Amino acid sequence: MALLVVEDDPRIASFLVKGLAAEGYATAVAADGDEALHRLGLEQPELVLLDLGLPGTSGEDVLRELRRRAPALPVIILTARGEVEDKVRGLDLGATDYVTKPFVFAELLARVRAALRTAGQRVPTELVVGDLRLDLLTKVAWRAGRRIELSPREWSLLELLMRHPTHVLSRARIANEVFGYDFDPGSNVVDVYVGYLRRKLNLPGEPPLIKTVRGAGYRFVAP
Numbered sequence: 001m002a003l004l005v006v007e008d009d010p011r012i013a014s015f016l017v018k019g020l021a022a023e024g025y026a027t028a029v030a031a032d033g034d035e036a037l038h039r040l041g042l043e044q045p046e047l048v049l050l051d052l053g054l055p056g057t058s059g060e061d062v063l064r065e066l067r068r069r070a071p072a073l074p075v076i077i078l079t080a081r082g083e084v085e086d087k088v089r090g091l092d093l094g095a096t097d098y099v100t101k102p103f104v105f106a107e108l109l110a111r112v113r114a115a116l117r118t119a120g121q122r123v124p125t126e127l128v129v130g131d132l133r134l135d136l137l138t139k140v141a142w143r144a145g146r147r148i149e150l151s152p153r154e155w156s157l158l159e160l161l162m163r164h165p166t167h168v169l170s171r172a173r174i175a176n177e178v179f180g181y182d183f184d185p186g187s188n189v190v191d192v193y194v195g196y197l198r199r200k201l202n203l204p205g206e207p208p209l210i211k212t213v214r215g216a217g218y219r220f221v222a223p
């Protein structure tokens with residue numbers, strides 16, 4: 001479990017690192033915002049403790065950039081006592097939680113544990129039906145261990161079908177969810193894309209994964 005502490009006060013940083021190490025967390029420190037963003041790429045932390053009052057790139061800018069790069073990464077902001085606006089701004093910018101300085105270490109630990117727990121329960125990173133697997137983070141599909149390259153539309157269509165196994169999805173619903181408002185109801189774009197997907201997904205000798213239900217739409221059949 002790797003944590004990143006972004007804190008310009010060396011005493012607080014060292015206190016945090018020692019305390020967190022004693023609890024079994026491997027912890028890296030960044031003393032300013034630029035270093036924080038640099039380390040974020042290097043260490044791929046599972047949680048960030050972020051001081052908002054930083055020299056150079058502000059804690060808020062770090063948070064903004066961090067949210068852009070890693071929307072699901074838990075971030076606990078550290079704010080000085082009484083700076084209510086800081087907390088509000090931090091939470092509005094997407095912080096998971098905050099701890100007020102000076103803090104009791106046990107409370108900080110409890111918040112770290114809670115944030116990690118919640119992050120662990122967050123949306124699954126893959127969708128698996130039979131031998132078909134969608135990696136929801138990298139948007140890569142695999143069938144029976146074979147990587148399948150999909151266009152963004154093919155990907156959305158497959159995800160929609162896999163999330164509703166055994167349901168018959170009408171062309172209108174698929175069109176609406178996958179192709180959005182610019183969909184022309186007279187077009188056969190849904191059938192065309194189902195055709196693309198079938199060619200990519202079907203294995204010789206195996207039953208097709210996407211069945212046509214005459215007059216109704218399409219149904220995904222688990223492999």
Ligand code: CA
Nearest residue numbers: 008051053054
């Ligand atoms: Ca500071």
